[in-house]
Amino acid sequence: MGNTQSPGVNPRYTSAVRAFSDAEISDLKSLFASLAGDSKYVSLSVFKDFTGIKGALGERLYDIVTQNRKDDKLTFEDLVIAKATYEKGTRDEIDEFLYQLCDVDGDGHLVRSDLEAVISEILDNISLGKKSESSSDSELRPISIFLDAAKFTKDVEGSSDRSMSLEDFKTWCRLVPSARKFLVSLLKPSSTGSQVPHLIHQEDIDTNILLLKEEYAWHIGGALSHQELGEWKLLYHSALNGLSFNTFLGNISNAEGPTVLIIKDREGYIFGGYASQPWERHADYYGDMKSFLFQLYPTASIYRPTGANTNLQWCAVNFTSDSIPNGIGFGGRPGHFNLFISANFDSGHTFTGPTFNSPCLSKSNHVYPEVIECWGVVQKGAQQEKPDGVKGTVLERFKEDRNMLNLVGLANSSN
Numbered sequence: 001m002g003n004t005q006s007p008g009v010n011p012r013y014t015s016a017v018r019a020f021s022d023a024e025i026s027d028l029k030s031l032f033a034s035l036a037g038d039s040k041y042v043s044l045s046v047f048k049d050f051t052g053i054k055g056a057l058g059e060r061l062y063d064i065v066t067q068n069r070k071d072d073k074l075t076f077e078d079l080v081i082a083k084a085t086y087e088k089g090t091r092d093e094i095d096e097f098l099y100q101l102c103d104v105d106g107d108g109h110l111v112r113s114d115l116e117a118v119i120s121e122i123l124d125n126i127s128l129g130k131k132s133e134s135s136s137d138s139e140l141r142p143i144s145i146f147l148d149a150a151k152f153t154k155d156v157e158g159s160s161d162r163s164m165s166l167e168d169f170k171t172w173c174r175l176v177p178s179a180r181k182f183l184v185s186l187l188k189p190s191s192t193g194s195q196v197p198h199l200i201h202q203e204d205i206d207t208n209i210l211l212l213k214e215e216y217a218w219h220i221g222g223a224l225s226h227q228e229l230g231e232w233k234l235l236y237h238s239a240l241n242g243l244s245f246n247t248f249l250g251n252i253s254n255a256e257g258p259t260v261l262i263i264k265d266r267e268g269y270i271f272g273g274y275a276s277q278p279w280e281r282h283a284d285y286y287g288d289m290k291s292f293l294f295q296l297y298p299t300a301s302i303y304r305p306t307g308a309n310t311n312l313q314w315c316a317v318n319f320t321s322d323s324i325p326n327g328i329g330f331g332g333r334p335g336h337f338n339l340f341i342s343a344n345f346d347s348g349h350t351f352t353g354p355t356f357n358s359p360c361l362s363k364s365n366h367v368y369p370e371v372i373e374c375w376g377v378v379q380k381g382a383q384q385e386k387p388d389g390v391k392g393t394v395l396e397r398f399k400e401d402r403n404m405l406n407l408v409g410l411a412n413s414s415n
Contacts, residue, residue, distance in 0.1 A: 013077040016084035028083065032076045041073035051186045056104045057121045061186060064100060086187055098183050099169045109156050109163040112147065115172075119143050122182050126196055126218060142215050145300040149175045175301040178222025197221055199375070201234035209239050211262045211270055211373050216296045220260060220274065223292055223302045224377075231378040232260065238372045243345040245327070248374065249317065252279055255376040261328070262296070263341065263348075264371040270297040271350070271361040273330040273339055279315045283324055287313030293330055293339060293356045308354035317343070331355030341369060 017025065035042045035050055042050075047065075048058040065082040066074050085097050102118045103110040120143055150172040152162040164172070173180040182195060196218045201210070212232075221229045236251040252259060255278055262272040276290035291312045293303040305312060314329040314337065323334060331338030332353040339361060341348040348367040350360050361367075 010077055010081075012081050016081045019084040019088040020080070025080075028080060029076070032079055036076075041075060042079075043074075044072055047074060052125055053121060053186060055121045055124075056117050057101070060104045060106060061101055063106060064097070065187075068106070083187055086184070094184065095170055095173065096166065098173070098180065099164075099166050101183065102169070109154075109159075109161070110169065111156065111161045111163045112150075112152060115150055115164070116143060116147055118183075119146050119179070122179060123215065126182070142213075142297075142300075145215075145297055146176050146179065146219070148299045149301045174304075176219065176222065177302055178219050181222050195221060195229065197229045197232045197377075199232055199234070200378075205234075205237075205240070209237070209371075210234070211264055211296075211371055212260070212375060216262075216270075216300075219296065219300050219302070220294055223274070223294075223304065227380045228258065228377050230380045232375040233378055234373065235259065235376045236372070236374040238345070238369070243369065243372065245317075245343045245345050248345070248372070249279065252374055252376070255279075257379045258290070258377040260375040260377065262373050262375075263367070263369050265362050266368045266370050267363040268297070269295075269362040271295045271339070275313055275330075277313055279328060281317045282315055283319065285311045285314055291330065293358045293361065295361055303356040303358035306354060306357045308357075311355050314340070331358065339367075341367070341372070345369060345372065 020028065032042070035046055044059065044062050047062050048054050051058055051061060053061065062074065063070070065078050067078065067081075085093055089097070099110060102114055104114045104117050123143065150164060151168045152164050153168055154163045154165045156163050178195065185195075196214055199210075199212060199214070199217060201207075217232065235255055236248050241247045241251060258277070259275045259279065260272065261275060262270065264270045271294065273293045274291055275287070277287045280286075287310075289305045289307070289312070292305065295301045295303075311331055311333060314327075314334075316324050316326045316328075319326055325334055325340070326343035327341050327348070329337040329340035329348075332340075332351055332355060336351050336353070337349065338353045338355055338358050339348070339350050346369065348369065349365050350362055350367055351365055352359050
């Protein structure tokens with residue numbers, strides 16, 4: 001006779017339930033009961049409190065979950081159906097859900113004003129910069145650096161505005177992964193934890209000199225795991241320590257884990273790289289696929305490794321071969337790095353390349369650093385002591401491997 005559906009049972013709900021285990025359904029029932037109380041429904045105001053999103057983005061999420069009924073009655077079935085897509089769906093299904101969510105007007109066109117409202121609410125929610133609520137301070141929120149990473153290529157009939165296609169949106173999520181990470185956490189806020197690392201530095205430092213503002217740390221952290229979002233410690237700052245390669249290497253020598261290198265050049269551009277491995281003397285590229293490049297100003301974007309090659313991290317100290325440029329860098333090839341700062345710390349370059357599929361990170365290919373700073377990522381659960389055999393600064397370890405390098409004619413002839 002074929003399958004028949006009992007009267008009053010939503011087939012979407014029946015299908016959605018299959019995505020969850022019995023224990024998960026039990027947890028969802030407990031969650032719904034805690035929100036609805038004695039009612040059969042969850043109101044908009046309660047839902048906003050649950051998600052922590054008070055503005056248009058919260059209202060749009062409520063509309064999507066309630067299937068646009070506009071009746072202020074979110075049911076248990078609604079919650080199961082939404083979570084089945086939002087949490088159990090494929091990557092494409094989740095992206096489609098988020099794409100519709102960011103269309104805060106709900107008119108089918110994700111235009112610039114929609115995305116601006118989304119970014120504004122995200123920054124408000126994570127309390128970046130602890131800004132006051134005055135209009136002048138609100139205008140200081142760095143909305144444009146995230147907004148300008150987006151492309152709007154789709155024509156809107158009857159309007160001069162252009163909207164984002166789904167592919168435009170997916171590209172933006174890759175460039176600003178912190179925004180996607182935030183959006184996918186809205187229906188499960190209890191499991192998110194802080195999305196902004198705690199920045200540690202000397203108490204007497206004037207924080208105005210620091211390049212790594214909270215919004216930048218949030219942006220970079222979007223490409224990292226929860227274990228890497230605990231504490232970031234300032235290891236080197238050129239305004240405090242001088243523009244010195246040797247001082248830089250000495251200051252970061254005790255960094256056991258990854259580091260975040262940030263550069264502000266004379267053009268005012270701010271960019272850098274996440275180094276997954278310690279900065280150590282090598283005659284060639286090293287590192288792993290966890291490293292990436294980023295832009296912070298005037299546009300915020302993340303560029304992860306593409307797998308096109310393994311030319312990831314570079315740290316050359318006191319080499320005399322022209323084929324081994326002294327300095328630190330990422331990607332590309334020697335002499336044509338995706339990002340490179342020479343050992344004199346007063347110049348460098350940035351070129352496009354396939355390693356990270358990154359553009360030129362500054363206004364031009366030539367880089368003249370004005371400020372350089374480096375933060376150590378204190379990974380949660382990491383051991384506090386270095387393994388035996390990893391001792392001293394990069395320059396001190398250079399002396400230990402001097403004899404080996406002399407054999408291949410690469411070591412400097414002087415100490």
